[in-house]
Structure formats: C-alpha cells, structure tokens
Amino acid sequence: MGEAVGDAAVVGRASRDAVAAVWRIESARIVGALARYTGDFALAEDLAQEALAEALVTWPRDGVPRNPAAWLLTVGRRRAIDGFRRRAARDDRYALLAHEIWEDARSGQSGEILWDPDQIDDDILALMFISCHPALSREARIALTLRVVAGLASDEIARACLVPTATVQARITRAKKALAEASATFEVPPAGERAQRLGSVLNVIYVIFTEGSSATSGASLIRLDMASEALRLARMLARLMPGSAEAHGLLALLELTAARFPARTRPDGRPVLLDQQDRRRWDQGAIRRGRSALAHAQTLGRGLGPYGVQAAIAQCHAVASSIDETDWQRIVELYETLARLAPSPIVELNRAVAVSMARGPAAALPMVEALATDAGLARSHLLPSVRGELLARLGRDGEARAELSRAIELCGNEQERGGLEDKLAALG
Structure with a gap:
C-alpha cells in the first residue's frame, strides 16, 4: 500500500513538472x-x-x-466553444471552431499540433506587440509580457518584480481592461506603426533584463531568473524579426552583458568590480553569440541604434584581456554616439566613467558634478558612488568618504550596498 502511494506521488510530481515545462516552452x-x-x-x-x-x-x-501542447490547445478551444454556446453566440466564429474540432476528432488527429506552422511566428510576434501596447503602463507591459509571452505564473512574476502576487494580478487585470477599452486587435501592427511599437517591445525586454542583471533592491545583486527570461525573449524576438537591426542589437547587448555574470559576484554575493573580475570565468559561448548578433545587426539598416551601440561598448569589454588593455577611447566615442541617439543622465554618467579611464579622473570629475542638479540622479546611489570613486582616485579621501556614505544611504540592493561599504572601509 505504502509503495503504491509513493509511486503515485512520484507520478504526480512528474506530471506536474511536465505541465510546467510544456507551459514554459x-x-x-x-x-x-x-x-x-x-x-x-x-x-x-x-x-x-x-x-x-x-x-x-x-x-x-x-x-x-503524446502531444502535450496540442492537448492544451484542444482543451482551450473546446472551452472557447463552451463559452460561445453558453452565451448562445452561434455566429460564424463558433461554427468555424466547432467544425475544426469535429474534423480533428473525425480524422483522429487530435494529438497533432493544431495550429498552422506558418502562423506560429506571427502569433508570438502579435503577442509581444499587444503585451507592450501603448495604452499600458510600463509596469503593466512588463507583467503582461512575463505572463503571456514568457509563460510565468503570477507568483513567479511577483518574485521577479519584488512585489506581492496580488499586485501582479491586479496589474494584469487592469492591463486586459485597458486593452479592451483601447479596442486593441490581436495582430502584428501594420508597417507604419511597427517601428514605434517595436521600440516598446525592445524597451520592456531591456528593462526586465536590466533589473535582473543589476537588481535595484533585494538581497541578490543578479537575479538570474529575470535576466534569463529577458534573454529568452530577446532571442525569440530576434528570430521573429531577422531584418530588425535593433532586435539583434538588443540580443547582442544582453548576451555580452550576461557573459560576465559568472565573474560579477563573490561566493558571499558581494559584487566584484570590472577591474577585479577573473576574465577566465566569463562565458565565452555567450560572448561569441553576442558578437555574432552584433555583426548581424551591423549588416542591417543604416547604422546601429541605441541598443546596438551599447552592445558595441559591451564588446569592447568582452574582447579586452584586462582593464588596462581595454580600448577606453573607443568606448568614450561610442558613449558620445549613444548620447546623440538616446540622451540621458545615465548615459552621461557612464561616459564620464569612460573618460576617467581614458584621460584620468580629473577630466571626468567636472562632467559628474554637472549632473548633480539632475532630479532623477539625485535619488540614485549611482551619482555619489561614481563621484566618490573619482575623488578617491584624486586623493581627496574626506570628500570621497562623504560621497560613498551618501551612496550607501541611497542604495536599495543589499549586496551592492555591501560593496560600497567595503570601499568606504578601504579609505580608512
């Protein structure tokens, strides 16, 4: 009796694992x-x-x-017909759906994939566009994309976004209502709208990855689950849009950034800065994939867009054997290009860091101090962190300690805050 119960439990777990695996894919x-x-x-x-x-x-x-995905689709379609029947909506769509399922059953093909293989790419692409519809807030776009495109459950999204599950469910519910009110149609947008809408899709994937690669809060510096989902979405989008330079540029950026993950943290979770990372631990496979995606992006269109330029910066780091061998002047030039394409205080701050490596901290400090009046950066630990680093390199330890203390107060991530505390302690 006990063995039978144990066997049933094992079978049950295996079946649940199969459901989860099929759903994710x-x-x-x-x-x-x-x-x-x-x-x-x-x-x-x-x-x-x-x-x-x-x-x-x-x-x-x-x-x-035998064919789990087809089984799920068949059940979903039958539930749709039941709903139409309950509402007495015997219209042409109901008749068409009923006829298709009847034909499947009659021909004994209910175990086969029930969608048109030529339509699969368009379906997923349409899902991405509707999940990132302009009528939705950024938070709603992220939640809906993780739900319907990445296949994450509400509790998984909640863990990824560090919010309660109820908050995620509310965002998804509001997103559906907003789409209905906007009369959003399930289709790939026409060519005239596609470029604008594609930018929204790219941004959502980028935001998801950025939060995963450098978590703004929580106990971990890197949240691999979130970063991995964004990378999977970027690969999917690049495959669906082979002619989009920015889709491939984004994929290149994410691959090249993720390549450094294995060397970015110590065993205790504390961050390892770029100049201290063991580059032998960088993922060479990810670097090759990233460089290949960037090379493909460069063959499309009339030059790289913002994501492609960031990927080119990441490539400069990826191919350098050490911090001293890095082509910092090239990175400065790329940041200047990025500042023209997508100006922002963060781009200027990163450009200042590159200038400090190419020309020294004295050349970069005025650039950083010019950003002190920016309202967004005033709430971020990044500005005092960079300023403290530059002041320390210039031997102005007292001022550096004050800036690093300010950065520690503003930093929301436990591990990154610990790294800043180590820097402060090193100043004595």
Whole structure:
C-alpha cells in the first residue's frame, strides 16, 4: 500500500513538472493560437489558463498525453466553444471552431499540433506587440509580457518584480481592461506603426533584463531568473524579426552583458568590480553569440541604434584581456554616439566613467558634478558612488568618504550596498 502511494506521488510530481515545462516552452504559441481563433486576447489568455488548470488535474491521473501542447490547445478551444454556446453566440466564429474540432476528432488527429506552422511566428510576434501596447503602463507591459509571452505564473512574476502576487494580478487585470477599452486587435501592427511599437517591445525586454542583471533592491545583486527570461525573449524576438537591426542589437547587448555574470559576484554575493573580475570565468559561448548578433545587426539598416551601440561598448569589454588593455577611447566615442541617439543622465554618467579611464579622473570629475542638479540622479546611489570613486582616485579621501556614505544611504540592493561599504572601509 505504502509503495503504491509513493509511486503515485512520484507520478504526480512528474506530471506536474511536465505541465510546467510544456507551459514554459509552449504557452506563447498556445495563447497566440487561441487569440487568433477567438479574436479576443484577454479571453485567449483566460482559456489557456483554464487548460493549464485542467492539465494539472488530468495528467497526473491519466498520464502525460503524446502531444502535450496540442492537448492544451484542444482543451482551450473546446472551452472557447463552451463559452460561445453558453452565451448562445452561434455566429460564424463558433461554427468555424466547432467544425475544426469535429474534423480533428473525425480524422483522429487530435494529438497533432493544431495550429498552422506558418502562423506560429506571427502569433508570438502579435503577442509581444499587444503585451507592450501603448495604452499600458510600463509596469503593466512588463507583467503582461512575463505572463503571456514568457509563460510565468503570477507568483513567479511577483518574485521577479519584488512585489506581492496580488499586485501582479491586479496589474494584469487592469492591463486586459485597458486593452479592451483601447479596442486593441490581436495582430502584428501594420508597417507604419511597427517601428514605434517595436521600440516598446525592445524597451520592456531591456528593462526586465536590466533589473535582473543589476537588481535595484533585494538581497541578490543578479537575479538570474529575470535576466534569463529577458534573454529568452530577446532571442525569440530576434528570430521573429531577422531584418530588425535593433532586435539583434538588443540580443547582442544582453548576451555580452550576461557573459560576465559568472565573474560579477563573490561566493558571499558581494559584487566584484570590472577591474577585479577573473576574465577566465566569463562565458565565452555567450560572448561569441553576442558578437555574432552584433555583426548581424551591423549588416542591417543604416547604422546601429541605441541598443546596438551599447552592445558595441559591451564588446569592447568582452574582447579586452584586462582593464588596462581595454580600448577606453573607443568606448568614450561610442558613449558620445549613444548620447546623440538616446540622451540621458545615465548615459552621461557612464561616459564620464569612460573618460576617467581614458584621460584620468580629473577630466571626468567636472562632467559628474554637472549632473548633480539632475532630479532623477539625485535619488540614485549611482551619482555619489561614481563621484566618490573619482575623488578617491584624486586623493581627496574626506570628500570621497562623504560621497560613498551618501551612496550607501541611497542604495536599495543589499549586496551592492555591501560593496560600497567595503570601499568606504578601504579609505580608512
């Protein structure tokens, strides 16, 4: 009896693991296909979640089906028909859906993939665009993208965003209502709108990765789960849009940045600065992928965009054998280009750091002090951190200690704050 119960528990866990794995890999295709069939994005996402819930009950009992993704899609489509039937909406769409499922059952192909392979890419691309619709706030875009494109559950998104699960659920609910009110259609935008909307998709992926690679709060400097999801989304987008230079530029940036992850933290989680990193620990496979994506981006269009330029900066670091062998003057020039393409205080701050490495801290300090009046940077630990570093290099230890103390007060990440405390302690 005990052995039977134990075996059942093992089977149940294996089935649940299978549900989770299939959902993570195939959820975007399933939701996209259901949205195309029903013409209703919010309904499609709900139907997919219902199919997932049914799989969690059925698969442990009956076993994992031969084609799990097709099973989930079939259940979702049947739930759609049940809904249409309950509302007595016997329109052409209902008739078409019923006919398709009847044909599948009659031909015995219910275990096969039920979507048109030629439509898969368009479905996922449409999901990305609708998840990043201009009618949504940035927080809603991030939550919806992680939910419907990356396939994360609400509690996973909550952990990734460091907010309560209820907050994530509320954001997703509000996002669906906003899309309905905006009459957002499930389709890849026409060519005239695509460039503008693509920028929103790229920005959401970039924001997700940035938070994962340098967490603004919490106990970990790097949140690999969040960074990995963003990298997966960037790879997906680059595959879906092979002619987009910026999609490949973003992918290059993320690959080259992620390549340094293994060397960026000590065993205790404290940060390891660039000049102290063991470059032998950098992921050479990620560097090769990043350089390849950047090379492809450079063959498209009329020059690199902001993400491509940042990738070129990351490549300068990736190919240098040491901090001293880095082409800092080239990095300064790239930051000047980036400042023209996408001006921001953070770009100027990073340019100042590059200038300090190329020409010395005295040349960079006035650039940093000119940013002191920026309202955004006034709330960030980055400005006093950089200023403290420059002052320390100039031998102005008292001023450096004051700046580093200010940076410690403003820093929200425990590990990064610990690194700043180590710097302060080193000044005596």
